[in-house]
Amino acid sequence: MVSRSLSLPLSNCRSHQNPTPNLNFSQLQNAISNLDLTSNNQQHTRHKLITSSILLKSCIRSHNFQLAKLLHLKLTESRLPLDSLLLNSLITLYSKCGEWPHALSIFQTMDNAKKDLVSWSAIIACFANNNMDFKALLTFLDMLQNGFYPNEYCFTAAIRACSNAQFCFTTGRAVFGFLLKTGYFDSHVCVGCALIDMFVKGGGDLDSAYMVFEKMRERNVVTWTLMITRFMQLGFAGDAVDLFLRMLVMTEYVPDRFTLTSVLSACAEMELLSLGKQLHSWVIRSGLSSDVFVECSLVDMYAKCGSVENSRKVFDRMPDRNVMSWTALITGYAQGSGHEQEAIKLFCEMMLQGHVVPNCLTFSGVLKACVNLPDFGFGEQLHSQTIKLGFHGVNHVGNSLVNMYARSGRMDCARKIFDILFKKNLILIDTVAEENTEILNSEEAFGHEIEHNGTGANAFTYACLLSGAACIGTIGKGEQVHARVVKSGFGTNLLVNNALISMYSKCGNKEAALQVFNDMGGVRNVISWTSIINGFAKHGFATKALELFNEMLEIGIKPNDVTYIAVLSACSHVGLIDEAWKHFNSMRFNHGIVPRMEHYACMVDLLGRSGLLSEAIEFINSMPFDADALVWRTFLGSCRVHRNTELGEYAAKMILEREPHDPAAHILLSNLYASEGRWDDVAAIRKNMKQRKLVKEAGYSWIEVDNKVHKFHVGDTLHPQAQKIYNELDELASKIKKSGYVPNTDFVLHDVEDEQKEQYLFQHSEKIAVAFALISTPNPKPIRIFKNLRVCGDCHSAIKYISVVTGREIVVRDANRFHHIKDGKCSCNDYW
């Protein structure tokens, strides 16, 4: 754990500048246009070729690819006989600017006698850098057959080619073994770097990558930065920061723009504001403020650390504001709750200025701000904008749209977009698979454009699809994605596995979630553990959740704040009061995690559910900050369960003080009155809401059958099988009444006669969905129902009886948790 008051030994660092300054653009341009390539004698020719070679190298190093191509053109026109030196540089040029077919044709037209080890290394690197791993390895073998023995540069290229899932565990490990045996492992810093990336990119194997890093004889600032960055990117921000501090203390390397970008991201992730501030001052002192990457990381860091004002200040002072800068700030506002309007304002400002064109990430960010907007209009406008710009099918944007629609209860829209994404990715994955087979079968593996940049589905694509499936609760689609994951070799990827755990959990299949978790073996991070703990907690298996939490502590994984929300909610769902207090105290004292509003809300929930209402109030009053609406809403829920109108009214008042336009508070209060039969008060609230134009969120349930989502509202008759569903409901009603079910009309919130109330009860969307599931799915299969609000108490009781009379297992996911109902018992122990 990084101490928050730590002062960095940054002042000890002195900047080492590159000793040989590169030629700038105009110097290069002049030199190339003045270059006279006509020549009359051999001596002359040699000299010109050397000059060209130096210029070419300089262009490549400074990324002036256009000038380099101009020079190539002049060389071709001069008809001078180019030597290996120049030809090799040209291969590198086209490799680096992504025009690999040119590189290949230069290599192919070279005389075999002219091809030296460098030429082979360059073309292998070219394939490896342009996503043609298989061709790179074939060429490597070809080179060996031609009698060349690889050196460290050549190995570096070959190792890079092993950096994907297919090759990492086979060829990659073989190459690694060979390097260790021959002593090549230590031959060059770059070999180590390539190996680190092979393990990281090939299967998220940070342990092996770190082992390589530790065992390297020689390291430099690039090596350290690489390792720091990979820790950070794979979700180990804490280790990234630790490693960075070690670099400062143990070495004399100076963090540069690359190092700072990564460490700042890690600070953002861990909300280390004070370290972030120290880094900020280092950025200013070392003159890196003009680097747009570093500045964006600063904007992001301040926003994630909850200091949006500083974020804004950095942004306002940025000399060079591009899409990235705008997006970083917009996203910053969208993430911090309460700044959604500011995010939207900023987005509009950016559009009005018109200098900067939004990209996919910009839309991802601003769409996030729309999730909780009461008015759907702006989000819909953004949606149509993304369609116009062709972004709606892009994974991140699509996922944000799915998220926005799903969270605001518009399941139909969410599902439509999810299907577009799903179909698109299936096609993409199939195409790539086919193309790879084609390469494997083809005699001349070279030649035609098969693998091009960036089309393949990657780990993020899968994670995105899985989280979409989790949101909507379509386990069928989720399983299909899982099959693809395995087929395409992403089965060992950390990110993907974490997404799988949460998908199975959120879709109600905790066994499958556990299976994925168990199969991960040692490659798990705090997110994997938190996901599985949260899964069990939400399903009401608190003992299992807490067991897993203890196991996690034992093997030395540091829990984070989210882990504790899962742990506390596990205790809360089964009423483990002492256990909860133990963890609540331990999180601060043993792990240095300061409890947030959510943690306090968990404790209030726990106390309130157990009927300790006055303790709960006392607890709320002892909080170090003012309780927000979430805490009071939680408390109000308990008041209703324990029928304490007095405290309930007080809680509702507190909510409405904080969020006067929250329809949920009005509804909860009206439910409270209704359960006591105070119909006049109910009517008064309804009238008040009507005047304020507050709309209550309509309750509905849905279920996936044969890959199709069926959604039901209260009293729904729109389904094509409505008649059959209601017949089934009637039958169920009489069956469960015979076995002891008594309708609980407290849950009907209309002032009507008892018999009529019962009628209303049997029109609840949960019951309709269950009836539909019973007539449309085969017997042993568990039924999985989803509801946007909390499940109603009468439905809960009725479904328990239904599970007995039908012998089916019924899983209900409501807004709060899971109910596994089997043989008349529910995993929540009727405590929710």
Next chain:
DNA sequence: ATAGGGTTAG
């Protein structure tokens, strides 16, 4: 001559 590290997202 051939080699290696960065940003904003879900």
